[in-house]
Amino acid sequence: MHPRSKLLFKRLLLVILCALPLFSQAQKRQKSHDISFQIDGYPNEKITLAYHQQGKHYIEDSLFTDGRGRAVWNHIEDIPRGVYLAVFPALGNIYFEFIVSGNESFDIRTSADNVVDNLAFQGSAENDVFYQDMDQMAALSKQANALNAQIQGANAEQKKVLRDQIEVLSQTIKASRAALMREHSTLFYATLLGVMQETEIPEELSEADNRVKFQYYHDHFLDYIDFSDPGIIRTPVFHNKMMNYLDKATEQVPDSLMKAAVNIVELSRANDDVFQYVLVQVLNKYANSEIVCMDKIYVELVMRYYKTGLAYWTDSTQNAKIVERGMALAPIVCGQIAPEMCLYDHNFTFPANRLNEVCLDNIESDYTILFIYDPDCGHCKKATPKLVDFYEKFIDYDISVYAVSTTVHDSAQVAEWHEFIESKGLEKFYNVADLFNNRGMRDNYDLSATPVVFVLDADKGIIGKRLGIEQIEQFIRSYWSSNDRERFDRAENDFGPLKDFIEELRRQREAGEDEGHFEGDGHDH
Template sequence: MKHLLFIILCIPILQLPAQKTTKPAANAATATSGYNINVTVAPFKKCWLYMGCYYGKYKNLVDSVFVNENGSGTFKGKEKLPGGIYFMVSPSHTLLFDFLMDNKQQFSIKADTTRQDAVVITGSDENSLFQEYTQHLATKVPHLQQLQKELKDAKTKQDSTRIQDELTKGNKELNDYRDQIAKEHPDAMLTLFFNSMKRPEVPAAPKLSNGSIDSLYPARYMKEHYWDDVPFNDDRLLRTPFFDPKVDEYYKYYVSPEPDSVIAEVNYMLLYARESKDMFKYLLGKFTDKYINPEIMGQDKVFVFLFNNYFSKGDTTWLNAKQKEYIFNRAYSLMANQIGEQGAQLDLTDTSGKASPLYGVKAPFTFLVFWDPHCGHCKEQVPKVDSAYEASWKAMGVKVYAVNTDEQLLKDGKDLDKAIQDWKVFIREHNLNGWVHVYQPPKQRQQEVASNKAGFRQLYDVFQTPTMYLLDDQKRIIAKKLSLEQFTDLMKAKLKK
């Protein structure tokens, strides 16, 4: 189950502020504090307009105003708004146009929705520069978009080359225009955004000592310079539509998926952003969401690192009790079953009532499966495990240690007797022969609880069934929660190696 990032941050997405025709006097902005933004947006009259901002990959509405019969109204607030790219939203909740929010938050906006280039902002130097830039884009981007379409539909190599050359020239002109703005206005918010949007231009690859071209140089250069001039401690970057996708691109294409490599990158960003008000919170939430239940096996080690180095040290005071409980419980369920670590000992009881510990199984591979005879998915998957076992695993020396997780086994009396009987019937009917079948008796579980010891569910993160692990001859965890085909391929590869 995917646990979304904003279980932590709880950012509203296009959630409307409470509508009101007048604002309390306490919210009125003075000339030197808070915000006071006069708006007139044709053709809207006697209706609500909304102001919002980007927040990572989300959009968050921050205020509303009821415009009069002339289409005019004023957004007011006692506290200044965080800097970044904001937008105006229509009564039907469509985005109309973007503008900048800098430290000077007393200005006026006049716009006409029938003309995208007819946005006039007075009283804000940052927005004057931004409007100049957007008007320039309006003259260039349509042609570049048309060239992109033509390139896609090109019939000949000659046409493709010609169109690509035009595209390259047009993009260079845009980049040169941005560079000129940055040179003339080095401290402008727009310059910050330009620098943060840039992708490194890779120079020609050098030759190696043997005379061949260094083919790895472009990727290495991109990674080393990807974040040049990007200050992770500047919260304004968070309120843009381009920062979050750039982070995703970096981890997808330029960071090795190996957990230790990811940890180094994540930790660098978080330490850099730590002094910021919002960026640290956002990045920690983003990385927690990504690695708490990762798509790539073993990357939950990144989440365990985040827990040990940030969550458990009290850096996340904004979490409420429920959120903190979830984060802590998830971390405790992953700590003992990391790839490469020794699997926890299991001293369980077999179908005959005899002790049959996990570490008593001697084999080059031990396949550990937690299952419940009454679980629908287990009824489908466990026989497939046996098919794989009979087809090839047995010949590779694999031993299957199967743990029955049925909660009825924790109850004494008739419930326990029936649960054991159902278990044995399933084993017999599906010919699960040659396996080590075990369960945890009620008294053993009671003793664990009384002594505050972790049970097998926490030790092996067993909160859904079936849950499967592959252990080596020393009972180190070498794989978990893969498909049966992936488990088979991994064993074959290790034996071949």
């Protein structure tokens, strides 16, 4: 497969393409908005037409050439704009890319013996500019690759000269594409280059603090994207741009990500197709995230767009399920006050005729670990001793454990619960249960499996959730590093650097010494 068939969408140093001549041959114009293919030496064979989306290729249509190698794709005005691929199965799935803008008929001609080298367009300004730009970029890339190869054996002075020359080529690319965007502003390819445009820190911020530079980078990351053009979602660059905005151009904390997610969704509302694509992709990203507290973003999107009926493409049944899920999570996202629980203390003899309640809100500790478990859960049995170890290690750090068993008022279950507390050494915890299943514990905490861990601050605000027992120390010390510096410094002195602890956890995982369970790996409820 010749590399020219791929779009040149990366930085100069990351692109390796060869410049190829472009030969033009005219074909008879189509009367309607059609694309004609003339593939010499490819009679009575299949052409698969596909498009880019989500970093993948999806089939749009299939054509079959006649005995002369000719085929016509009719009514492309009904085909969404974007970057498409013509794939030739009989030639080992070799393909070339072309742009469909929906408003022009054009002809494509090539030959089976060299599909890419002999590629020519007639009547398509979009594809003429597209391939002319690729040829220029390929030529400049070839020069940069040659210079880069020389760096390997060069001395310091020579390296500086070579890097300066590469920088000149890089600036040439930027200037050329900026000019192309100005001169061909009405073409879809100009819109495509806008998606590819990189954010540069202005000279006046060159001496600024890194946080200031990063904020500028974040604020201007999407500046050149035309969200009103539906064609951007059928390209190989938009999806990655969107994900890079969230993953690389935004601080990786829930509140910052929530604002970024809402921002890009709001921008996407300039076009219905783009809005649907962006909202669904971002919603799914955070619905399935295993990163602590990221469900907060999911809930925000559900409340803004699904609960209000703005996600018009979703049928009523599916919309109701999404909203129901969002409503269940809303009270227990990070930043919310944990729902109050007043549950029954374990100090009683079955059958219970006198029960004492212990309320979560009445625990006076700077931090509380809310641990919900099932005494009969296999992973709970393995994980609980690690929680005891954590508690004892940080016993002087004002951390309490409110341990909630799923036990109900049954003689066998109560006996099992009491034995679990004694055998696992939980006597220093607050040991409680919703014995009569009438305190709403399961619903309030969206309990579907055990064990479940929440980390609460002094006000019982949720600062962490859905952690594995093995993750608690890393999480809370990381939290202290930004929010409780005195405790963080004390822990660094008492237990060694956090980075060393994290490295040891990584080593244990790689060696298979730590099973690396997350919450909910045990019993379903």
